[in-house]
Amino acid sequence: MSDEILVNVTPQETRVAVVENGVLQEVFIERSRRRGLVSNIYKGKISRVLPGMQAAFVEVGLARTAFLHASDIAHSGREGEPTPTISDLVHEGQEILVQVVKDPLGSKGARLTTHVTIPSRYLVMMPDDTSVGVSQKIESEAERLRLKALMGQITNEQGEHGYIVRTAAEGVDEEALRADAEFLRRLWATIQERSHSAKPGSVVYEDLPLALRVLRDLGGSGEVEKVRIDSRGTYRKLEGFARDFMPEMISKLEHYPGGRPLFDLYNVEDEIDKALERKVQLKSGGYLIIDQTEAMTTIDVNTGAFVGARNLEETIFKTNLEAAQAIARQLRLRNLGGIIIIDFIDMLEEEHKRQVLRALERGMERDRAKSHICEVSSLGLVEMTRKRTRESLEHVLCEACPTCGGRGSLKSAETVCYEIFREILREARQFADARKLLVLASQEVVDLLVDEESNSLAELEAFVGKPIHFQPEALYSQEHYDVVLM
Structure with missing residues (x-):
């Protein structure tokens, strides 16, 4: 590649x-x-402790208060001791050093942790730990052992902090690792010094x-x-x-x-514009439909115009194989995270299911975001998760449609017509002294009322005993209307 x-x-x-x-x-x-706020370190102040959620809200100077769960708070408990509750760990008004692990997403504030990590070229420092880890993407066992031994020696000499060796460190010498560790040690000392003098709600360290x-x-x-x-x-x-x-x-x-x-x-x-569309065309003629919701993202696979294989099972298998590769790319490109449900076309052969799942796993190998893929369920669905730390491409570039409010659909003109009829009946009964009624609605709705629904309208006028006039409003959406008494 x-x-x-x-x-x-x-x-x-x-x-x-x-x-x-x-x-x-x-x-x-x-x-x-x-x-983006991920990796920024703030001096925060606990504004509210929520024992029922085992979490706390923290003021860090952002528009919305940030969220800190009890599991993300470092503590010095020993093995076998009861897990401390949020009330044991923090209290309202307490000042605390925190790091952002997730940007604010939608209506949610930033997610915080006190397990601070600071990245550099080859290493990630863990100031509150003393262990050494090596990136899983370094596949050579000999190289992993070499790096772990070198970093174990450096950690023993410093005697303070732990490190994760990044993929970029593969093949580098001891001198480069020592230089990186020393740089991070000095940077952490600077951050600590700043945190002592900083006011609550201020940035102590900002990522590049x-x-x-x-x-x-x-x-x-x-x-x-x-x-x-x-x-x-x-x-x-x-x-x-x-x-x-x-x-x-x-x-x-x-x-x-x-x-x-x-x-x-x-x-x-052009590719960015395509990544904002629901439909993703496959080269074979099949296609994907991707729907992003608050709870999860759903991906539906369809054969579309593809009819090319020897039999139906083979056609479905080839479409699913191509879809698996396309899905892995779309998840990265659109930065979709959280729970993802994939509805592949139903396959009968277990071997075909296994190969499609393996194709999806291979496609996700180059993705730096952590993911977990489950087996095909009894309903033929593949459930997976992908770590989400920042907004998706759609959320960064788009906003909810002001007309439909993000639903993706509008009431039909016919539905709105019948709503207007019911509203006219309601108003006529409640305000019997009105001389006439004026209906303000979109052009499409008014056209339908005076054309296809003209007979129903005449019957309604006779029933309420009042003339009904219509006025099209260019600024009204199809769902918007007003009934005015005159």
């Missing part, structure tokens, strides 16, 4: 696209007005801007061939960062001065 990272910068926002073999796989967006963060997190994979940036100022910042921390990436950085927009060059804009 060959990856390219494209960085598009404007004064209002920075966008980063990850392209693998010419196909867009991931998009990151950070706006100057609303930067998006462009630098992506270079740090993705640049060390060894598969990134090029990083193209369309802003000279951002290019210089990345170049300086690479010179200090990632010298092997300097040759891969490239400033793009072309007149044609960088994202247009790689067809990224």
